[in-house]
Each structure stands twice: as structure tokens, then as C-alpha cells.
Amino acid sequence: MDTGEWIDLGAAVGAVLVGLVSAGIARNAAIWAKAAAKSADKLAELEQARDNERAEAASREQAAKITAWFKITPVASEGMGRHLPRRGAEVRNGSDAPTWDVQVHVRQRRSGPAGSPPEFTGPFVRLRVDDLTLPPGEHINPYDDSNALYNEGEEWGAFVQFRDANDKVWHRDGLLRPGPLDLEV
Secondary structure, X not given: OOHHHHHHHHHHHHHHHHHHHHHHHHHHHHHHHHHHHHHHHHHHHHHHHHHHHHHHHHHHHHHHOEEEEEEEEEEEEOOXXXXXXXXXXXXXXXXXXXXXXXXXXXXXEEOOOOOOOOXXXXXXXXXXXXXXXXXXXXXXXXXXXXXXXXXXXXXXXXXEEEEOOOOOEEEEOOOOOEOOOOOOO
């Protein structure tokens, strides 16, 4: 072999080596890119989960600040010139955000055995709510607009349902526990 052929052979071998090294670098780059993409996806999932947890905590905090209790509400009676005692409630928004689609029901209750929570009996009575929006720091006094009067000695509990600032629907039962509310109207 003459010198020119050796140079050509060297160039060819060099080109093959450069190609192999380049292919190896490209393969490693692809592996690293795939790993980086997986890590980015995992981080995005973690951030989304944290955002969801924060939103849930904010919703739960707002829901915990909505309170309702049974209250005798004097309502003017048409044609009688006096106020009659009606079943009612007071609902207060102690949170910093408004609530919407407020619905209030009352239900008669009786005391259970000592140390146990009261038991709710009878049908739910839906109260009249004139404004379905409850601004922060405000309260409403819905009442039973049927002709049923409150009888002295009856015990009642108030149940409230509302939509919070995060558009989540909440229910508070007569003992102010959050959870599902099955209305037996």
C-alpha cells in the first residue's frame, strides 16, 4: 500500500470512529432526554397534586366557617297584625369569600342516650331563602313560609347546602359536620 491508500484508509477508519462516537452520543442524549421528560412529568404531577391539595384545604376552610343553627323566627302574619313564631334558622358566612346557591332545611330532633348525639326524625322542612348568595361576614335568616307554627318544646336542627368560592358543593348537617345530605322531602 502506498501512502495515499494509507491516508484514505485512515480517513475511512476515522470517519467510522467519528460516526460511532456520534451515534453513542446521540443515543445517550436520547436516553437523557427521555429521563428528563419523565422527571418533568413527575414534577408537573407533584405540583398539580399540591395545587389540588391547597384548593381542597381552602374549600374545606371556607366550608368550616359557614354555620347554621335553628332559630325561632317571628314572621308577620297577614291580616292578623302580629308576628307568629315560625321555624327558621340563622346562617352565617364567617369566611372571607362568598357562597352561592344556599339552601337551608330544618329537621326535628330528639335527644339520644347520654353521651350520644341527638337523633334527627321526621321530614326535612325547606326554608324560604330570599337571596341565594351569602357574602363574606353576612348572615341570613330563612324561615318556614308554610302555615306550620313552631310548637314550644320542639327541638330542631338546621342543615345547610351551598357552593363555595371554588365551585364545590358542601353540606353541613344539624350537628355542623360536613358530609352528604340525603333530603327526605
